[in-house]
Amino acid sequence: MAPVAIEVKDVSRTFGPHRALEDVSLLIGGGLTAVVGPNGSGKTTLLRLLATTERADRGSVRVSGHDTSNPSGRLAVRRVLGYLTQSESLPLRMTVHQYVDYVAVLKEIEPRPTRLAEVARCIETVGLGDRAHDRIRDLSGGMRRRVGLAQALLGDPALLVLDEPDAALDPETRRLMLAELATRSRDATVVVATHHTGDIGEWCDRVIVLSSGRPRFVGAPGRLRELARGRVWRSDEPDPTAWHCWRDSPRTWRCLGPAAPGAAEVEPTLDDGYLTAIWSPDGPGGPLS
């Protein structure tokens, strides 16, 4: 499978009075792209649009040139799509194998021997080979998340859209999963919504920071980190001139904002870059990059 190119153009989506996305324009190519942002920033809506389960009120979403606003375009996208919903409620009475096999049928993987081989492969990939015949209700939250991931991997999709696949995973499993996604992203387009900004630098090629339904930053993780350079310092007490201060040790505060002369500037982290993108008043309503 070759990676797909995604073009989101002037997309807006509202739910009643809440504007989930507002005039969003993005280009996403192959590789691993992380979508980060506070709760309610529009991450899930954006991913649903990419996964064709949601439609934009305005604007267009094209995947490999296929316009998802028309049925044939959506079908073309679904043929190359692996999708993990944010809160995939699994049929608890089914076994892992039954459920993944059921989705394999929905994905029209045929004939049966091929389908079963693919089911076995995906269950193995997420490390649930020895629990394949257990009922989903008997699995932990993290394992259930991996069941969801297994169904998303079926058919070796060229486009993987995963909404918080790392939720409820222990750090070791999370790293294994990210390694697997990074490997897949060499030949596919992988878009992952996450709250673990710390993982981004190591695994992702691209970051999209969303806030209030608008992209505040789009670019490489290194550039996101650089966004905070000169804007992070340590002090013994909260600095009223900072956008925000938080304890980073029992005795010191980490402050973010326009650093005053003489402030003890520190090397920024990705978290600092992310918070800068969220809180910075620079470029209101538009991306900082």
Place this chain on the structure above:
Amino acid sequence: MTSGPDDRHDDAGVPDRTGDGRGADDERGAPDMEGSDIELLRIWRSNHLGPAIECRIEAALMSDPRGREALGGTVPAQRLERNRLAIMGLATAPRRGRMERLLVRLGVSDSAARLATATPALRAAWLISTVLALLFALATASSSTASGLERVVVYLTIAPLVPLAGVALAFGSAVDPVHETTVATPIDRTRLLLIRTMTILITSIAILMIGAVLLAAPAVAAVAWLLPALVVTAGSIALSPRLGPQRAATVVAAAWILIVLLLGGLSGDSAAAFQPALQVVWLVLATLAAVLVDRQRRHSRYFEA
């Protein structure tokens, strides 16, 4: 999609499995192999086997390091691994359930049998419609206030709505825990809806027939609701692409009750909607609705709830 275990000739490009130019009688790839394995390799190289037997032989040879070495020189490793997974997949897959086995034996395709028996939403929808059907049949049969004819008319009016409710429930986010995942797959949604509809219809009809017996209804009355049931169900499916399954079912159900009341009021016969002449009308309407659904399916396989 991934390739199957039977694609070895496609992958190799030519049917000659030796690939590297070695002849069928050349055993150089297996200097230390057991006699039985050499025999397997020879059979495998004979090039006259079906894919299933070929895959099994490959799997047997791959269970031994020397066999893997012998095969490795002649078959792309990727294909061998895929075939190994295919066989492992078949070997480790749980046995099909009774109902699924029965459907497959009756000629239903493997995927349709799986969808009919494994759909998570179907269990809830089936359960609800079954319980509704049973309760309704029992309530009507035990009613002491209504006359015999009134009970039959009420039964005939409500009975078609039971499978309709089941169908509406079988395809919606409210009862389907994996609705969003399903929507994101390329499955033909009309086919999915029809499979679910058939499953619900068959079970509901069987139960409603029992209800009719409980009601001690005349033989004709016991089946007079069947065509209306087909009309409302097919009509609901036809409207679903525009209105969504639940709203379509509600609209059709309301229309059906209104029609029964109107026909009863106009003719003075509360059972007018179920008379033989009207049965012909229901048959025509059911056919029209079925044709409409079929046309929708032909023109667009993108039915979306």
